[in-house]
Amino acid sequence: MANFQVKALSGLGAIEVAGVQLQKAIVRNGTEVVGPTVNDSKVDAYVDKLVPVTRFNVPRVLSQSVPAGTSVVKGTSVDLVLVPPADVNLGLFDDSHLDLQTRTIADLAPILDDSQVSLILNKYSDAASVSQADKEILTGKLASAQVNVNDSAGRTFNQAFNSLKGAQAFL
Amino acid sequence: MSTFIARHVSPGEPLTAQAWNDIVDALDAAFALIEATQHTVSVQVTAPGADLASVRVTAVKTGSPPVQAVAPVTPDTHHVLSGLVPGAYSVRAEAPGFAPATGTVTVGDTGNASLELALTPTGPTMPDLFGSTLQSARAALSAKSIVVARLFDFSGHDLPPLNPGPEFDTSPVLVQSPAAGTVVAPGGSAMLVVAVAPKVEAAVEVPSLAGLSLAEAQKALTGLGLVLGKVKILQTK
Numbered sequence: 502m503a504n505f506q507v508k509a510l511s512g513l514g515a516i517e518v519a520g521v522q523l524q525k526a527i528v529r530n531g532t533e534v535v536g537p538t539v540n541d542s543k544v545d546a547y548v549d550k551l552v553p554v555t556r557f558n559v560p561r562v563l564s565q566s567v568p569a570g571t572s573v574v575k576g577t578s579v580d581l582v583l584v585p586p587a588d589v590n591l592g593l594f595d596d597s598h599l600d601l602q603t604r605t606i607a608d609l610a611p612i613l614d615d616s617q618v619s620l621i622l623n624k625y626s627d628a629a630s631v632s633q634a635d636k637e638i639l640t641g642k643l644a645s646a647q648v649n650v651n652d653s654a655g656r657t658f659n660q661a662f663n664s665l666k667g668a669q670a671f672l
Numbered sequence: 673m674s675t676f677i678a679r680h681v682s683p684g685e686p687l688t689a690q691a692w693n694d695i696v697d698a699l700d701a702a703f704a705l706i707e708a709t710q711h712t713v714s715v716q717v718t719a720p721g722a723d724l725a726s727v728r729v730t731a732v733k734t735g736s737p738p739v740q741a742v743a744p745v746t747p748d749t750h751h752v753l754s755g756l757v758p759g760a761y762s763v764r765a766e767a768p769g770f771a772p773a774t775g776t777v778t779v780g781d782t783g784n785a786s787l788e789l790a791l792t793p794t795g796p797t798m799p800d801l802f803g804s805t806l807q808s809a810r811a812a813l814s815a816k817s818i819v820v821a822r823l824f825d826f827s828g829h830d831l832p833p834l835n836p837g838p839e840f841d842t843s844p845v846l847v848q849s850p851a852a853g854t855v856v857a858p859g860g861s862a863m864l865v866v867a868v869a870p871k872v873e874a875a876v877e878v879p880s881l882a883g884l885s886l887a888e889a890q891k892a893l894t895g896l897g898l899v900l901g902k903v904k905i906l907q908t909k
Contacts, residue, residue, distance in 0.1 A: 560905045562881040562889050569880035574873040575897035581881065581889055581904070588908045670883025 557587040557607040561671050586671040597664040599655035600648040606671040611646070613665065613672055618642050622669050628662035639665075711779045713753040715741055717765045719791035721855040724749060727767040727791065731777075733759045750786075763787055769795030769855035793855045798862065800852035806866050807841040809848075813862055821861030825868045843868050 527534045560583035567579045591609070592602035601609070612618055621635045631639070636658060640650045643661055650661045677694060681687060717727050729741035729751040736759075741751035753763070756779045766772040770791035777787045796816035801809040806823075813820060823833040826846060831837075847865035850856060876896045881889045890900045 559885060560907075562884045562886075565878070565881050566901065567878045569878055569882075571878045572875045573878055573898070574875055576899060577878075578899040578901035579878060579881075579893055580901035581886070583886060583903065583905045585907055667883075672883075 555587075555607075556672065557605075557610070558585045560585050561589070563589060563593070589671060591664050591668055594664060594667045596660055597667070598648065598650075598657075598660040600643075601661070601664045601668075606668050609646075609665070609668050610672075612642055613669055615642060618665070619669075622662075622665055625662075628659040631658075631662060708781060709757055710754070711756045711758065712784045713741075713756060713761070713763070713777050713779060714784065714786040715751040715753065715763060715765065716749065716786065716788045717751060717773075717791060718788070719765075719767055719770055719793075719855075721793060721797055721853050722767045722770060722791065723854065724751075727751065727765055727770075729753065729763065729765045729789075731756065731761040731763045733757075733761045763789065765789040765791060767791055767855075768857035769793055769860065795856045795858045795860060798848070798850045798852055798854045798856050801845040801848045801864065802852070804845050805841060806836070806843045806845060806864070809845045809864060816856075817859060818856050819859070819861045820864055822863040824863075824865045826865060827868075827870070831866075840866060840868065 562581050563584040564582045565579055567573060567577065586606035588605065590603055590605045591597045617638055621631065621639050625631045639662065640658065643650055648661065649656055650658050679691060679694065681691065713731065715729050717724060717729065719727055725743045727743065730738050731753045732738045739753050739756060741753045744750050758779050758781050760776060760778045762774060762776055764772055764774045771794050773789040773791050775787050775789050777785050779785055796818060798818070799812045799816065801812065804812065810820060820833045823831040823836055825831055831840065843866035845864050846867050849863040856862070876898065878898065879892060881892060884892065886903060893900050
């Protein structure tokens, strides 16, 4: 069956009703993008050698033009700045743990991906409600990554928990 | 009136009593001349429903240019024609919505004159629309052949005067111009201000989007009725 296309010609107001071959038109910034003809066999061989892009290279929102919590009318436009998590260190978060401030999200992946840590972070919404047993597990896991949790300023459990919760959003 | 002698004094010369008296006499004579030749006519215009300030009164004397009266300032109610030389004048009063009235007055050599003129309304009287719904206000004006020329809502937005839309039919009139009781010229127009319920635009709280991917952030914004604006994707050097 022939492909029929009803096509409005801009500026003329005319409508093409004859049977014509369907054409794909891809336009970027008003200019038609004409893709190259890809050699499938070469591409397949090339793709076989590649590895998936790590999640830490997929850009995530780091800042937004309208601060969170601001009341705005519907239709308001929000500009975003995205950065790969591998480039985001926890020192960018408010009141982060001193030992975590120079660590990037990628650096913390082993801890954040730990099933016990992940379970605890998902289980509690705030540090104050973490049970003593879970607190000890989390503190131990962090200690193994040279993150000391104690009562000294800048190294409290609250700061460590909140830093990890913030980092978890970038996973 | 005595002849005025322009006598100049040289520097160092004393200003004599004679010279001073000449000056005083000259001023007195000039004032007397003005008083004798420039008269005023006070015109009392009766025009129920008219703003007297909008009534125009003019006096015409054959061979002289017309003179327009100064409109009264409340609480005064008289129009004043001034600077009139003696003679017979035809005085005319006119105002929108009224038939012009004319009269004659003779200005003599001494004293001032007065005149009364009554204007007869020819146009409709502006009804009191305060508090009426726009629909009934329009009907009342239409019955008097008064057109709504301007229509505003209380926030000052212009509304289409002829067809503002059915949502305004029940809006009460807050302000009208001309004022109630004012005579409007035949085929004249009116301006109304109506109250409308303020439109409250739905507000949403912008969430924290930190950590979300672009697709997730866009979905979150769209879900809240917000719009994804400019996106910058950056990395460390």
